[in-house]
Amino acid sequence: xKEVLRLEHIQKYYGNKGNITKxxxxxxxxxxxxxxIGIMGASGSGKTTLLNCISTIDTVSAGHxxxxxxxxxxxxxxxxxxxxxxxxxxxxxxxxxxxxxTLGENIAMALTINHVPAGEVExxxxxxxxxLNIADVLSKFPYQVSGGQKQRCACARAMVTHPQLILADExxxxxxSHSASMLLETLRGMNESMGATILMVTHDAFTASxxxxxxxxxxxxxxxxxxxxxxxxxxxxxxxxxxxxxxxGDLSDVR
Amino acid sequence: xxxKLILRNARRSVKDYLVYVITLTLCVAMFYAFxxxxxxxxxxxxxxxxxxxxxxxxxxxxxxxxxxxxxxxIQYVNQYMLRRRMKEFALQTMMGMEQRTTACMFFAETLxxxxxxxxxxxxxxxxLSQFITAMLLSSYGKEYVFSWTLFPDTVLxxxxxxxxxxxLAGFFNVRTIRRTKIIDMLRADRENEENFRKSRWMPGxxxxxLLMLCVMVYTGVTKAYYYYxxxxxxxxxxxxxxxxxxxxxxILLMAVWWLKRKHRDFIRLCQILFxxxxxxxxxxxxxPGCQSAYYLPLGDGTRNSYMMFLxxxxxxxxxxxIYLANSVITGWKExxxxxxxxxxxxxxxxxxxxxxKTGTKTMMLISLTLAVSVSLFVMxxxxxxxxxxxxxxxxxxxVQVFSSYSQVYExxxxxxxxxxxxxxxxxxxxxxxxxxxxxxxxxxREEEFHNxxxxxxxxxxxxxxxxNQLCRMRGEEEIALAENEFALQWQSIATGxxxxxxxxxxxxxxxxxxxxxxAEDGSYRALLGETLYNSYxxxxxxxxxxxCGNLLAVNRNRYIxxxxxxxxxxxxxxxxxxxxxxxxxxxxxxxxxxxxxxxxQMSSTTGSIFVMKASMTYAAVVLLVSCFxxxxxxxLSQADQFGYRFGVLKKLGVDEERIDRxxxxxxxxxxxxxxxxxxxxxxxxxxxxxxxxxxxxxAYIGAAALAEQVAAILSILVTLTVCYFAATWVLFRRSxxxxx
Numbered sequence: 005x006k007e008v009l010r011l012e013h014i015q016k017y018y019g020n021k022g023n024i025t026k027x028x029x030x031x032x033x034x035x036x037x038x039x040x041i042g043i044m045g046a047s048g049s050g051k052t053t054l055l056n057c058i059s060t061i062d063t064v065s066a067g068h069x070x071x072x073x074x075x076x077x078x079x080x081x082x083x084x085x086x087x088x089x090x091x092x093x094x095x096x097x098x099x100x101x102x103x104x105x106t107l108g109e110n111i112a113m114a115l116t117i118n119h120v121p122a123g124e125v126e127x128x129x130x131x132x133x134x135x136l137n138i139a140d141v142l143s144k145f146p147y148q149v150s151g152g153q154k155q156r157c158a159c160a161r162a163m164v165t166h167p168q169l170i171l172a173d174e175x176x177x178x179x180x181s182h183s184a185s186m187l188l189e190t191l192r193g194m195n196e197s198m199g200a201t202i203l204m205v206t207h208d209a210f211t212a213s214x215x216x217x218x219x220x221x222x223x224x225x226x227x228x229x230x231x232x233x234x235x236x237x238x239x240x241x242x243x244x245x246x247x248x249x250x251x252x253g254d255l256s257d258v259r
Numbered sequence: 260x261x262x263k264l265i266l267r268n269a270r271r272s273v274k275d276y277l278v279y280v281i282t283l284t285l286c287v288a289m290f291y292a293f294x295x296x297x298x299x300x301x302x303x304x305x306x307x308x309x310x311x312x313x314x315x316x317x318x319x320x321x322x323x324x325x326x327x328x329x330x331x332x333i334q335y336v337n338q339y340m341l342r343r344r345m346k347e348f349a350l351q352t353m354m355g356m357e358q359r360t361t362a363c364m365f366f367a368e369t370l371x372x373x374x375x376x377x378x379x380x381x382x383x384x385x386x387l388s389q390f391i392t393a394m395l396l397s398s399y400g401k402e403y404v405f406s407w408t409l410f411p412d413t414v415l416x417x418x419x420x421x422x423x424x425x426x427l428a429g430f431f432n433v434r435t436i437r438r439t440k441i442i443d444m445l446r447a448d449r450e451n452e453e454n455f456r457k458s459r460w461m462p463g464x465x466x467x468x469l470l471m472l473c474v475m476v477y478t479g480v481t482k483a484y485y486y487y488x489x490x491x492x493x494x495x496x497x498x499x500x501x502x503x504x505x506x507x508x509x510i511l512l513m514a515v516w517w518l519k520r521k522h523r524d525f526i527r528l529c530q531i532l533f534x535x536x537x538x539x540x541x542x543x544x545x546x547p548g549c550q551s552a553y554y555l556p557l558g559d560g561t562r563n564s565y566m567m568f569l570x571x572x573x574x575x576x577x578x579x580x581i582y583l584a585n586s587v588i589t590g591w592k593e594x595x596x597x598x599x600x601x602x603x604x605x606x607x608x609x610x611x612x613x614x615x616k617t618g619t620k621t622m623m624l625i626s627l628t629l630a631v632s633v634s635l636f637v638m639x640x641x642x643x644x645x646x647x648x649x650x651x652x653x654x655x656x657x658v659q660v661f662s663s664y665s666q667v668y669e670x671x672x673x674x675x676x677x678x679x680x681x682x683x684x685x686x687x688x689x690x691x692x693x694x695x696x697x698x699x700x701x702x703x704r705e706e707e708f709h710n711x712x713x714x715x716x717x718x719x720x721x722x723x724x725x726x727n728q729l730c731r732m733r734g735e736e737e738i739a740l741a742e743n744e745f746a747l748q749w750q751s752i753a754t755g756x757x758x759x760x761x762x763x764x765x766x767x768x769x770x771x772x773x774x775x776x777x778a779e780d781g782s783y784r785a786l787l788g789e790t791l792y793n794s795y796x797x798x799x800x801x802x803x804x805x806x807c808g809n810l811l812a813v814n815r816n817r818y819i820x821x822x823x824x825x826x827x828x829x830x831x832x833x834x835x836x837x838x839x840x841x842x843x844x845x846x847x848x849x850x851x852x853x854x855x856x857x858x859x860q861m862s863s864t865t866g867s868i869f870v871m872k873a874s875m876t877y878a879a880v881v882l883l884v885s886c887f888x889x890x891x892x893x894x895l896s897q898a899d900q901f902g903y904r905f906g907v908l909k910k911l912g913v914d915e916e917r918i919d920r921x922x923x924x925x926x927x928x929x930x931x932x933x934x935x936x937x938x939x940x941x942x943x944x945x946x947x948x949x950x951x952x953x954x955x956x957x958a959y960i961g962a963a964a965l966a967e968q969v970a971a972i973l974s975i976l977v978t979l980t981v982c983y984f985a986a987t988w989v990l991f992r993r994s995x996x997x998x999x
Contacts (some may be wrong), residue, residue, distance in 0.1 A: 116605055
């Protein structure tokens with residue numbers, strides 16, 4: 005399996021001498037092509053910081069992040085935006101759709117800022133919308149559609165440029181359970197049939213159970229790694245819950 | 260604790276509403292500066308022949324009335340602040356603070372901000388008043404001398420007025436806060452201006468326009484009988500016909516739209532009306548021009564109503580353009596994928612369209628106000644130059660006495676006075692007469708005595724000796740005539756074409772004492788005052804003395820130059836006495852006598868010109884800065900919303916340079932659309948205004964001098980616009996950066 009993302013001994017500190025908070029404390033892992041990986045952990049475990057570092061919004065204190073062979077920690081500030089634009093797709097908890105544009109235009113926006121020829125934009129948008137089942141609401145504004153549709157639009161926007169890696173930050177956080185499972189099915193479909201590489205951050209065990217591999221963080225370190233293997237989603241969900249229970253207990257229970 | 264909270268909030272608000280505070284400071288400064296000259300402590304050296312009382316009364320009233328416009332701005336900004344802070348108030352109320360306390364705290368906060376502006380404004384006003392003094396002294400033709408003072412009565416008046424304004428605005432705010440339910444407070448920031456497409460504003464405006472068109476058609480029809488008058492030129496007929504047909508066409512278009520019920524799309528109606536309003540405006544604009552060119556007996560009422568129609572059409576033009584802006588952008592966007600999908604243009608269009616959807620009403624009002632403001636600005640130099648120039652040509656002698664024979668029907672009752680009482684009065688006042696010219700004006704032919712139709716008054720004649728004496732008094736060159744020659748003296752208002760035509764037609768003149776020939780180059784334009792000419796004429800014949808001796812003298816004038824200026828009070832007294840000496844019964848068919856003194860003319864006219872100049876400038880500035888403040892605040896107050904949108908863009912991978920470019924583009928559009936609409940409309944209005952008074956401009960100001968002044972004013976306007984734009988841009992960028 006081709007490697008898309010590799011993290012080597014990432015560290016991220018906040019504060020100054022004598023009062024250092026280690027948000028990320030030496031994390032290393034790899035993500036292969038077409039993988040669907042979940043990052044789990046309680047609040048303050050460092051999962052959002054990790055995502056911010058990978059997405060180049062934040063810088064690391066030490067270590068290297070390679071995306072498709074390029075060390076993103078070495079990229080100059082000026083070129084970061086372009087790099088993000090070409091290689092990364094984002095799905096956020098609060099959708100981050102532009103309220104001034106229709107769903108279709110929101111998806112098209114991702115293409116136009118990547119300088120896709122104007123004549124091809126509509127075709128790509130239509131194609132992606134059909135795959136994600138939002139083709140009939142493309143001309144509506146975000147406030148006119150449901151949360152699930154909004155989030156699927158956000159997925160389409162992230163996918164339409166075919167980025168190396170899709171970063172999803174609590175994608176189901178603002179959705180009801182039905183919409184959430186529909187969205188997760190969508191993400192799975194994107195991963196399985198379109199071969200998208202997805203890195204999803206969540207604190208919710210049910211959401212995480214859709215991933216194929218899960219890294220559980222605690223206090224800035226990788227606490228454990230779960231692989232779904234041949235298990236069904238429900239069994240995997242059970243295993244995640246077990247780990248969660250352990251996380252909630254005393255550290256000595258685990259060691 | 261409360262005091263601390265108030266001060267901290269005020270400090271934060273000053274940052275948010277910097278533009279508003281600066282505008283307020285500017286307005287306080289101007290208010291103080293203009294009022295300072297009405298202070299009882301203000302004693303500039305403008306000479307005995309002037310009286311400042313006229314300025315004082317007029318100024319106080321004008322400035323205060325104009326400043327009331329500021330109330331709207333204060334109220335608008337307060338409401339804006341209120342809406343943005345409602346959530347905070349809700350939180351305070353839920354924590355247990357009484358709504359009354361919350362309201363009072365908000366009031367105290369705005370008051371602190373206002374008082375800050377007031378203090379800064381008065382300090383700036385003291386500096387600015389020096390400029391006003393310079394402006395005043397130059398109006399009266401005196402040198403500027405620096406005199407630094409802070410007038411207690413003006414300070415008191417300024418503080419009183421503005422505190423009253425703040426209190427009034429505060430009172431409404433307190434009432435609003437106390438009456439709002441917590442749940443509505445929580446939701447307040449979600450409310451926006453209503454969607455203009457759905458509101459009844461534009462249909463209301465169109466309805467008003469329809470009513471005006473109906474009145475236009477009616478007015479046109481009532482004047483239609485002129486159309487059948489064969490004496491009028493084709494242009495006049497076209498004008499009468501156009502003023503019926505053009506508005507009728509617009510009404511017809513509306514009717515057709517109404518009847519096609521299936522496709523009754525309101526935007527379509529606005530699109531149809533747009534091209535149709537140009538002929539309406541064109542024909543309405545022709546009325547005053549044709550009236551003065553062809554002496555149409557339409558009367559001032561009709562002319563003024565057509566000017567009103569024209570203003571109405573212009574106002575509708577602004578509203579229509581802004582209303583249609585949205586559909587034009589949509590059309591442009593939909594036209595081709597190239598327009599739509601070019602880099603971040605989708606985002607740009609989205610920003611503009613969402614704003615246009617909700618902000619159209621404000622934008623229309625701002626455009627209209629800006630158009631008024633720019634027109635006022637540009638009109639000031641023309642009007643001031645006109646009146647000053649007119650005054651210079653009018654008040655050319657210290658005392659002018661003249662008579663009019665227009666009510667005299669018997670030759671025995673024609674005047675033959677020597678006005679000796681004036682000589683005595685001047686001696687009494689110890690004013691030495693330097694030059695004195697008592698002369699008659701003659702009718703070339705006695706049979707013309709009874710010509711009393713408006714356009715058929717005979718041109719009078721003056722004898723060569725009298726003419727030369729007047730020239731000497733005015734320092735003009737004297738002229739000479741051969742035995743059987745005559746010359747012409749023109750009033751400066753007469754145009755070159757009129758002069759040429761008259762000269763062509765009057766190469767020879769038949770008089771009761773024989774025929775005269777026009778001397779070579781015998782057409783003069785000495786500045787001899789305006790009381791020399793017969794009613795409705797701009798020219799006078801200069802005849803050899805021998806001829807005049809045999810003609811009928813109809814008017815008797817006396818022009819006096821004194822060694823020192825006549826004091827203002829003495830001049831007023833002389834005028835009153837003169838009224839007594841030469842008072843004639845209105846009913847009586849005898850000569851009318853008039854007196855003009857330079858002091859009275861200069862003082863009253865200069866005073867009222869100054870009031871006009873100062874108040875128009877002040878009004879224009881107040882309107883302009885109010886508009887820009889609102890434009891700017893509209894953008895800045897939504898910075899959190901914009902911050903989110905630009906934040907999304909950044910997350911999508913758009914670099915900051917391009918985001919900055921987008922910000923500039925958006926601000927340029929938001930400032931540019933109302934400014935452009937206002938500039939186009941006021942440019943049309945001003946071109947029209949300048950052409951309609953082109954004769955006066957040539958006579959009293961000079962086109963080059965006027966152009967120079969207008970250019971100076973325009974450059975000031977551009978600078979102001981750029982300043983407000985730049986300030987908004989910097990603050991906007993800062994606030995969206997901070998929300999990334």
